[in-house]
Amino acid sequence: MHAHTHTHIHTLNQSQTQTLCVAVNMGLVMGTFSMQSNKQDRTYRKDKIDDDFELSIVCHRPEGLDKLEAQTNFSKQELQVLYRGFKNECPSGVVNEDTFKQIYAQFFPHGDASTYAHYLFNTFDSAHSGSIKFEDFIMALSTLLRGSVREKLTWTFNLYDINRDGYINKEEMTDIVRAIYDMMGKYTYPALKTDTPKQHVDAFFQKMDKNRDGVVTLDEFILSCQEDENIMRSLQLFKNVI
Amino acid sequence: MAAGVAAWLPFARAAAIGWMPVASAPMPTPPPDNRRKQDGLILLNVSGQKFQTWRNTLERYPDTLLGSTEREFFFHEETNEYFFDRDPDIFRYILNFYRTGKLHYPRQECISAYDEELAFFGIIPEIIGDCCYEEYKDRRRENQERIQDDEDSENQNDMVPPDMTFRETMWRAFENPHTSTMALVFYYVTGFFIAVSVMANVVETVPCGTLPNRVKQVSCGERYALAFFCLDTACVMIFTVEYLLRLMAAPSRWNFIKSVMSVIDVVAIMPYYIGLVMTDNEDVSGAFVTLRVFRVFRIFKFSRHSAGLRILGYTLKSCASELGFLLFSLTMAIIIFATVMFYAEKGSSASKFTSIPAAFWYTIVTMTTLGYGDMVPKTIVGKIVGSVCSLSGVLVIALPVPVIVSNFSRIYHQSQRADKRRAQKKTKLGRIAARKSGGTNAYLQYKSNEVTASKAAGQALVCKANPMFDTHHNHLLHCLEKTTNHEFVDEQTFETSLLEVSMAKHPPHSPSLSSGSSSQGLSCCSRRNKRKSFNVPNSNMTGGHRNSIQELSTIHIRERPITNSRSSLNAKFEETVPLNCKQPYITAAIITLPMPPVTRPEDDGSASSPDYSQANIVRVSAL
Numbered sequence: 103m104h105a106h107t108h109t110h111i112h113t114l115n116q117s118q119t120q121t122l123c124v125a126v127n128m129g130l131v132m133g134t135f136s137m138q139s140n141k142q143d144r145t146y147r148k149d150k151i152d153d154d155f156e157l158s159i160v161c162h163r164p165e166g167l168d169k170l171e172a173q174t175n176f177s178k179q180e181l182q183v184l185y186r187g188f189k190n191e192c193p194s195g196v197v198n199e200d201t202f203k204q205i206y207a208q209f210f211p212h213g214d215a216s217t218y219a220h221y222l223f224n225t226f227d228s229a230h231s232g233s234i235k236f237e238d239f240i241m242a243l244s245t246l247l248r249g250s251v252r253e254k255l256t257w258t259f260n261l262y263d264i265n266r267d268g269y270i271n272k273e274e275m276t277d278i279v280r281a282i283y284d285m286m287g288k289y290t291y292p293a294l295k296t297d298t299p300k301q302h303v304d305a306f307f308q309k310m311d312k313n314r315d316g317v318v319t320l321d322e323f324i325l326s327c328q329e330d331e332n333i334m335r336s337l338q339l340f341k342n343v344i
Numbered sequence: 345m346a347a348g349v350a351a352w353l354p355f356a357r358a359a360a361i362g363w364m365p366v367a368s369a370p371m372p373t374p375p376p377d378n379r380r381k382q383d384g385l386i387l388l389n390v391s392g393q394k395f396q397t398w399r400n401t402l403e404r405y406p407d408t409l410l411g412s413t414e415r416e417f418f419f420h421e422e423t424n425e426y427f428f429d430r431d432p433d434i435f436r437y438i439l440n441f442y443r444t445g446k447l448h449y450p451r452q453e454c455i456s457a458y459d460e461e462l463a464f465f466g467i468i469p470e471i472i473g474d475c476c477y478e479e480y481k482d483r484r485r486e487n488q489e490r491i492q493d494d495e496d497s498e499n500q501n502d503m504v505p506p507d508m509t510f511r512e513t514m515w516r517a518f519e520n521p522h523t524s525t526m527a528l529v530f531y532y533v534t535g536f537f538i539a540v541s542v543m544a545n546v547v548e549t550v551p552c553g554t555l556p557n558r559v560k561q562v563s564c565g566e567r568y569a570l571a572f573f574c575l576d577t578a579c580v581m582i583f584t585v586e587y588l589l590r591l592m593a594a595p596s597r598w599n600f601i602k603s604v605m606s607v608i609d610v611v612a613i614m615p616y617y618i619g620l621v622m623t624d625n626e627d628v629s630g631a632f633v634t635l636r637v638f639r640v641f642r643i644f645k646f647s648r649h650s651a652g653l654r655i656l657g658y659t660l661k662s663c664a665s666e667l668g669f670l671l672f673s674l675t676m677a678i679i680i681f682a683t684v685m686f687y688a689e690k691g692s693s694a695s696k697f698t699s700i701p702a703a704f705w706y707t708i709v710t711m712t713t714l715g716y717g718d719m720v721p722k723t724i725v726g727k728i729v730g731s732v733c734s735l736s737g738v739l740v741i742a743l744p745v746p747v748i749v750s751n752f753s754r755i756y757h758q759s760q761r762a763d764k765r766r767a768q769k770k771t772k773l774g775r776i777a778a779r780k781s782g783g784t785n786a787y788l789q790y791k792s793n794e795v796t797a798s799k800a801a802g803q804a805l806v807c808k809a810n811p812m813f814d815t816h817h818n819h820l821l822h823c824l825e826k827t828t829n830h831e832f833v834d835e836q837t838f839e840t841s842l843l844e845v846s847m848a849k850h851p852p853h854s855p856s857l858s859s860g861s862s863s864q865g866l867s868c869c870s871r872r873n874k875r876k877s878f879n880v881p882n883s884n885m886t887g888g889h890r891n892s893i894q895e896l897s898t899i900h901i902r903e904r905p906i907t908n909s910r911s912s913l914n915a916k917f918e919e920t921v922p923l924n925c926k927q928p929y930i931t932a933a934i935i936t937l938p939m940p941p942v943t944r945p946e947d948d949g950s951a952s953s954p955d956y957s958q959a960n961i962v963r964v965s966a967l
Contacts, residue, residue, distance in 0.1 A: 183383060187352055209356045222359055239355070246358035254361060261362045282363060306366060327365055336364045336371040340357050
């Protein structure tokens with residue numbers, strides 16, 4: 103009798119363990135799956151909410167209209183128009199790089215304007231704070247639209263000089279030219295070849311680098327540009343934009 | 345491009361200076377920069393509410409009304425503003441579109457009102473922002489469905505083309521039994537025979553007492569075999585005839601054959617014919633018995649008679665994916681639990697769970713919480729698994745059911761709404777018609793006033809009674825009267841005049857004067873009825889139905905109690921010129937679409953017959 107029950111229990115144990123294994127397996131699988139997705143959802147949502155919260159805290163107001171008028175070459179009405187447009191796109195009063203890229207990309211839907219916008223942003227953001235306030239915006243525009251030739255050329259030099267070391271070397275220039283060609287997009291006539299930017303850069307250096315030392319300094323740049331009539335003429339193109 | 349970004353164009357152009365030194369070719373000349381006047385404020389007056397905005401804001405979108413020169417048409421010089429006689433609440437959203445570049449749809453506004461405003465201001469609704477686009481599309485779709493329903497019901501009830509062939513009439517009668525009495529009769533007869541056939545099938549199997557030389561009970565079908573066979577034959581005959589008629593009348597025979605109802609019809613009558621063909625062959629009699637099962641499909645023919653059944657079928661069809669999911673998840677669960685159960689109960693002695701498929705039955709019975717008890721687990725593990733099985737069964741079945749239920753509810757309510765709207769529309773149109781008839785009575789009133797007033801030289805009386813608009817309107821109707829040389833009258837006058845005319849023309853038809861007058865009255869009415877029903881080529885075959893006929897003017901609107909058809913605004917009207925005997929003809933002012941007068945019964949005697957002999961003239965009605 104004992105032996106019989108013993109074997110009885112033994113067989114039970116075997117099938118029991120089998121079923122238990124199956125059941126536990128199922129439970130584990132379902133549980134981990136559900137928990138996994140839960141966790142992911144939660145972290146993602148948390149990040150997003152924090153991000154928006156941070157952005158909304160920052161709010162900046164520009165200095166008074168009179169002060170800005172004194173500092174720049176714009177009239178009061180022009181400043182008003184410019185500020186209204188600025189505030190419409192950026193209600194918080196500052197532009198961060200992503201918004202800047204977005205706005206600039208809207209003007210060039212064919213290609214990818216993000217690289218050139220990045221360089222522009224760095225030039226506008228003279229204080230390197232990561233965001234452009236209205237004053238920075240206005241100062242740059244004032245230089246570009248109403249400034250003297252020297253000021254404009256200095257601004258352009260700062261644009262090309264990516265690492266701000268006072269010299270433009272071939273790599274920086276290649277980056278800039280490639281960024282400009284990126285804005286053209288894929289569908290151009292004649293079709294863009296891979297070495298077109300390089301050729302362009304070589305031509306540029308041919309013209310600008312007076313002492314053939316491989317870099318262009320500010321004085322070389324201004325001198326060479328003043329010699330070129332086309333460039334001089336084109337600098338005056340956007341006088342009456344506002 | 346977003347509107348606000350347009351304000352950054354100066355910046356983009358300025359930034360272009362960065363390209364200048366790198367440029368390989370000279371720059372093009374800039375476009376002439378006409379010195380724009382300073383940006384000014386524009387005042388927009390929308391029904392009294394004043395809105396103001398910069399001119400540049402509006403000009404961001406030059407292809408809309410406000411952004412283009414079209415707004416100059418609304419310029420009001422005295423107040424130096426632009427005046428729009430539109431809804432100011434909706435205008436808010438439109439103006440915000442100019443300001444922010446995003447168009448929003450307010451939930452509380454009516455979708456058609458909003459659409460109208462958008463159309464007026466030249467804004468396409470596709471630019472509604474993502475936040476509101478979903479809601480807008482949903483509301484729009486609902487509205488379209490409602491309009492489509494109304495159109496469909498209208499088409500069904502009214503738009504009977506006059507030149508329908510017999511085939512088309514028959515098809516229409518089959519599809520919509522309310523179109524004529526014949527169709528209704530047919531509908532009820534087939535319904536009755538379906539019921540009879542199904543009942544016969546059921547009663548056939550009831551035990552009917554014993555035969556004298558037998559011990560066991562025989563079913564009624566065996567006892568009264570001949571009677572049931574005759575009944576079955578009769579039913580199948582009716583069904584066959586019906587099917588053939590439908591097939592003949594169907595506009596697209598192939599489509600009809602493919603349709604579900606046709607398949608059901610065929611399946612319902614095939615067993616009988618197959619049974620006829622293979623009479624006493626022993627081998628196939630077993631199969632024949634199986635075929636008799638298909639006779640029960642006749643009950644599905646009832647779905648032509650019941651809208652609810654159709655909705656149920658349609659719901660199941662539209663919930664096919666949910667049903668499929670339910671089935672799939674159930675199958676998965678059954679297999680899992682059956683396997684576990686089998687291995688759990690393998691050890692126990694005299695276990696009913698002899699194999700996994702045998703365990704399927706237990707799992708199904710447990711998951712649907714039936715619990716017959718013919719198979720029960722004996723081991724502890726088996727009992728645990730069994731309880732988990734029944735719990736999970738409840739969950740798995742409860743999940744897709746609400747989806748199916750909500751689908752059914754939506755479709756059912758939609759059909760309810762359609763019917764309710766149809767009923768509401770009838771009463772609504774009736775009320776509008778009553779209001780309109782009030783208006784026409786006003787003209788008659790005015791005329792009678794004028795007659796009495798001119799007699800009493802009280803012209804001022806009349807003028808005082810009617811406001812300016814009514815005066816002009818009445819004058820217009822008077823002009824029409826003079827043009828057509830007929831007059832507007834009311835119902836009583838017309839009937840009495842008809843009576844007079846008929847009496848004058850048909851004295852020999854009446855046996856006695858009194859009864860003659862009554863019979864004349866009756867015949868007059870009936871003739872009028874017949875004339876009505878005859879003249880209207882769109883008339884339904886049931887007499888006395890009022891239908892819409894083309895009318896020049898809704899002069900005389902009659903509201904009779906209407907059974908099936910809708911009281912329409914353009915109810916028929918009959919006018920006649922009773923008074924002026926100088927008129928050479930009496931025209932019942934009905935527009936007659938071309939109809940041969942030969943079918944007209946006893947109207948020949950009337951003076952109007954010579955007119956009607958020229959049957960192809962569209963007679964000018966309204967006198």
